[in-house]
Amino acid sequence: MPKVSIDLDMVLVTNQEFVKKAEDCMPELHETMVKPAALVDIVKTDAVYPQVKQKDSVENLSNYHLAKGDKICLDFGDHQVGYVTLKVNSVGSPQDAPAFLRLKFGEIAKEMTENSADYDGWISRGWIQEEYIHVDILPAELKLPRRYAFRYMEIEAIDTSLKWQLVVEDVTCISVSAASMDEVKHIESEDEMVRSLDRVSLRTLMNCMQSVFEDGPKRDRRLWLGDLRLQALTNYVTFRNFDLVKRCLYLFAGQTRDDGLVSACLFTEPKFIVDDTFLLDYSMFFGAALLDYYKASGDMETLRDLSKCAYRQMEIVKEQFDEKNLLVNGEGFWAFIDWTEGLDKQAAMQGVYIFCTKKVQQIAEILGDKEKATELSAEAETKAEAARKYLWDKETGLFVSGSDRQISYASQVWLILAGAVSSEEGIQILDKVKELNPEKGMVSPYMNHHYVEALLLCGKKEEAMDYMKYYWGGMISSGADTFWELYNPKNPAESPYGNSIVNSYCHAWSCTPAYLLRKYF
Amino acid sequence: MPKVSIDLDMVLVTNQEFVKKAEDCMPELHETMVKPAALVDIVKTDAVYPQVKQKDSVENLSNYHLAKGDKICLDFGDHQVGYVTLKVNSVGSPQDAPAFLRLKFGEIAKEMTENSADYDGWISRGWIQEEYIHVDILPAELKLPRRYAFRYMEIEAIDTSLKWQLVVEDVTCISVSAASMDEVKHIESEDEMVRSLDRVSLRTLMNCMQSVFEDGPKRDRRLWLGDLRLQALTNYVTFRNFDLVKRCLYLFAGQTRDDGLVSACLFTEPKFIVDDTFLLDYSMFFGAALLDYYKASGDMETLRDLSKCAYRQMEIVKEQFDEKNLLVNGEGFWAFIDWTEGLDKQAAMQGVYIFCTKKVQQIAEILGDKEKATELSAEAETKAEAARKYLWDKETGLFVSGSDRQISYASQVWLILAGAVSSEEGIQILDKVKELNPEKGMVSPYMNHHYVEALLLCGKKEEAMDYMKYYWGGMISSGADTFWELYNPKNPAESPYGNSIVNSYCHAWSCTPAYLLRKYF
Numbered sequence A, B: 001m002p003k004v005s006i007d008l009d010m011v012l013v014t015n016q017e018f019v020k021k022a023e024d025c026m027p028e029l030h031e032t033m034v035k036p037a038a039l040v041d042i043v044k045t046d047a048v049y050p051q052v053k054q055k056d057s058v059e060n061l062s063n064y065h066l067a068k069g070d071k072i073c074l075d076f077g078d079h080q081v082g083y084v085t086l087k088v089n090s091v092g093s094p095q096d097a098p099a100f101l102r103l104k105f106g107e108i109a110k111e112m113t114e115n116s117a118d119y120d121g122w123i124s125r126g127w128i129q130e131e132y133i134h135v136d137i138l139p140a141e142l143k144l145p146r147r148y149a150f151r152y153m154e155i156e157a158i159d160t161s162l163k164w165q166l167v168v169e170d171v172t173c174i175s176v177s178a179a180s181m182d183e184v185k186h187i188e189s190e191d192e193m194v195r196s197l198d199r200v201s202l203r204t205l206m207n208c209m210q211s212v213f214e215d216g217p218k219r220d221r222r223l224w225l226g227d228l229r230l231q232a233l234t235n236y237v238t239f240r241n242f243d244l245v246k247r248c249l250y251l252f253a254g255q256t257r258d259d260g261l262v263s264a265c266l267f268t269e270p271k272f273i274v275d276d277t278f279l280l281d282y283s284m285f286f287g288a289a290l291l292d293y294y295k296a297s298g299d300m301e302t303l304r305d306l307s308k309c310a311y312r313q314m315e316i317v318k319e320q321f322d323e324k325n326l327l328v329n330g331e332g333f334w335a336f337i338d339w340t341e342g343l344d345k346q347a348a349m350q351g352v353y354i355f356c357t358k359k360v361q362q363i364a365e366i367l368g369d370k371e372k373a374t375e376l377s378a379e380a381e382t383k384a385e386a387a388r389k390y391l392w393d394k395e396t397g398l399f400v401s402g403s404d405r406q407i408s409y410a411s412q413v414w415l416i417l418a419g420a421v422s423s424e425e426g427i428q429i430l431d432k433v434k435e436l437n438p439e440k441g442m443v444s445p446y447m448n449h450h451y452v453e454a455l456l457l458c459g460k461k462e463e464a465m466d467y468m469k470y471y472w473g474g475m476i477s478s479g480a481d482t483f484w485e486l487y488n489p490k491n492p493a494e495s496p497y498g499n500s501i502v503n504s505y506c507h508a509w510s511c512t513p514a515y516l517l518r519k520y521f
Helices: A016-024 A058-063 A109-113 A192-208 A225-236 A242-254 A280-297 A300-318 A346-366 A370-391 A409-417 A423-436 A445-457 A461-477 A513-520 B016-024 B058-063 B109-113 B192-208 B225-236 B242-254 B280-297 B300-318 B346-366 B370-391 B409-417 B423-436 B445-457 B461-477 B513-520
Strands: A012-014 A030-034 A038-043 A051-056 A071-092 A099-106 A130-135 A140-159 A164-177 A255-257 A265-267 B012-014 B030-034 B038-043 B051-056 B071-092 B099-106 B130-135 B140-159 B164-177 B255-257 B265-267
Touching: A016 A242, A016 A300, A030 A071, A038 A058, A038 A109, A058 A071, A058 A164, A071 A099, A071 A192, A099 A109, A109 A140, A130 A140, A130 B130, A140 A164, A192 A225, A192 A461, A192 A513, A225 A242, A225 A280, A225 A445, A225 A513, A242 A255, A242 A280, A242 A300, A280 A300, A280 A346, A300 A346, A300 A370, A346 A370, A346 A409, A370 A409, A409 A423, A409 A445, A423 A445, A445 A461, A445 A513, A461 A513, B016 B242, B016 B300, B030 B071, B038 B058, B038 B109, B058 B071, B058 B164, B071 B099, B071 B192, B099 B109, B109 B140, B130 B140, B140 B164, B192 B225, B192 B461, B192 B513, B225 B242, B225 B280, B225 B445, B225 B513, B242 B255, B242 B280, B242 B300, B280 B300, B280 B346, B300 B346, B300 B370, B346 B370, B346 B409, B370 B409, B409 B423, B409 B445, B423 B445, B445 B461, B445 B513, B461 B513
Parallel strands: none
Antiparallel strands: A012 A255, A030 A164, A038 A051, A038 A071, A071 A140, A071 A164, A099 A130, A099 A140, B012 B255, B030 B164, B038 B051, B038 B071, B071 B140, B071 B164, B099 B130, B099 B140
């Protein structure tokens, strides 16, 4: 089901001073030249994920003379985000027709076995990393202008002619990131899975750190506020690139809807503009992300600059409550929480509101704005009380959401993270929801992160570790070099887009094991 | 049936002095900026050729907001050979996915209705003028790096996203040619068809005149000797670009097989190299083309330089005769004559040999090489005598070819052009072959040209004009802006390549009406 919002009548207000400060923090990207590690065959099996078989050494690359329909697949050894250059030539008689090539890039091996022609999902097929290229004159150096996110690269000679064959003489990737793996200390552990969780998290975050914190370098390649908050938290304990977070915060505050609402995501090319997508949880996270940034960096100027924007988000959402102090569900794609189909978001959003109100209250306290702090403290308490009064279901011992009193993981997790219940109550809730295993589960690593954080907040350290190994470890067992946008251990091929070929397999919101391991263990 | 020759063991000999002289004659191309004339709809009908309907003025181009799957078709008003630049933009919400476009170029409207996915012919599908392009950031100016031959250009938004649409703001073609229409005087006639035959011939030749005389600017985009001869003849009486012919002659003589045989075609990019295709008729035409060039230009230095190469071709083919002085059919793709399937080429090639021997004899005479001239004169007579003795079928009054005594148009035409019979006999032969209408007819305009020239040589001027109007005029009636590589009035969709989508619709060898009209009428 398409989840998009369009508001062509949106009026935007730009704060040039903030935009200037964001521009001043534009990072210089580190460039690394990477050569393919091997020629491989990717073979479909009965399992969900195909088998990757070593075929030949890359040294033998130019021994492959590709006639019409022949293809080769290169393995770059790890997930790359970068710019690819190929040297191609012909062998045989003189080149009497244009070379017609298809290039296909995949973050995971499974993508390489999927056929773009079969795609009928609702988001743009333009995201499928596949190019059709004619080369009139060989030899040629093809400097591909686009950036790709990939580990595997397939080169198919769609056609040559009866008289000559195509030879790929060399392939190079210039991988780019605002972060460098040299800057970070890996976690030391005797548990190999723990080391893997950390390594894959770091690679995920690094490859999403570009001119902004991107959500995914394959798709959508842009800055989303909900993702930013988790990326930033992980970044503070790993790469510690504070300027990139500062840049992103100033961008979000630098252009808002005319009522001051912060957009859910934004674009920096061809020029800076925020999107006409507004998700109330994401808008509220502006304050939480700002507080996290101040705590990590000590940058008081930024905190002061952007505090009003943080306050404003809470004011706007405050208008969405009914007389019982319960948040009223919005229309359309109004809040994110998770991709879970049919999820009622009321209770979880009540939790997010309380959570963020408390964060923004801390900002007010740091800035010495006692009146604001007191007001926000009271607000959080009122809303928590309402949640306990109206959203609590005595029978099940769980929070319910909406007029249908839906029970979901998301409602429990966010009201626990909000501190609407004590950690003792939280333990019981988490045990019960697990036992009940409601139909409304968790789809995104983003939601799963908040679940693990709720476990940890309630002191369930061992269970949290087990769950990380089950959930993120499940991706590793399936061959992940970077963590995915989506992962359902029970249905690994699931996609909210109608087809997994457009799924992103290096997605920032799933990089948090590196943060959780460092913060809680 | 594939007709290619491959000789990877071929040893080439290069004459650097000749190559230098060819390089010195490299033309500077005229550039003309051309804008589309209209937006059109191309509609399939029950007829072979679709209907082109005016849809809108180009001024309204940017009013078309292309969502997923939408397409527009531009009509550039006449056949163009050039480089296209598009300005594309987005409307709606910010561009949240790459634009994915398909561009399709067609020389004639019929190509626009054909689907490249259906192509299963034996020559490279790389010739189909179709591009798939991703544009990550809009607005963008797309300067397409390849040269296209087209009148129609279709732009399809394969995908945008649910949030925005694609707008084509502007399209420009920089058309290129070594010739300029300003340099030529059109034929004045009260007969509109005669004026059209001339105009379309001139456009055909002009658009094939690039850094060499190309056979077709869509396909194969290279210099073939058989085509060159006819292009040069037409050029001498129209654009009169002598240097371009000189360049092409020096290129053919500049690199030959080690026995001196001239190749059928050659490439100039990435560097000059002749192809490993040798067609004995084409090789022999080197001398005929050289003589034509001298007669038109008076360039004695070139005639002297290249005469040995002309002699050598005749010496090599002389070895191919049997004891009866009949040419022995070669193996594989050894001679061209025409695309007619199953054509026995013996008799026609006997004619080409006599024809060229007489041309080369004239070269020897001009250069004062009497001995050579006498020798060639005797040779032509001997071979003509053999043709009359062994290839003449008294019963039908026609020439036959090969062991199966095949009767074809080609055999009659070439033995008439060779002067193996008198023009009175020629008249009878031409009448009889028409009456008999043998299964081995004529496919290419190249063969049809020689048929018309045979008619004219025998004084059948009216019939020649009628035939030109029937044959080349048939293409004009089907909407041709330039004359085609192939045209069978009885089967217009015919292709020797298995599928007409790769046919060339601006093909030099069919430009000769402009020559025939000026020379014979």
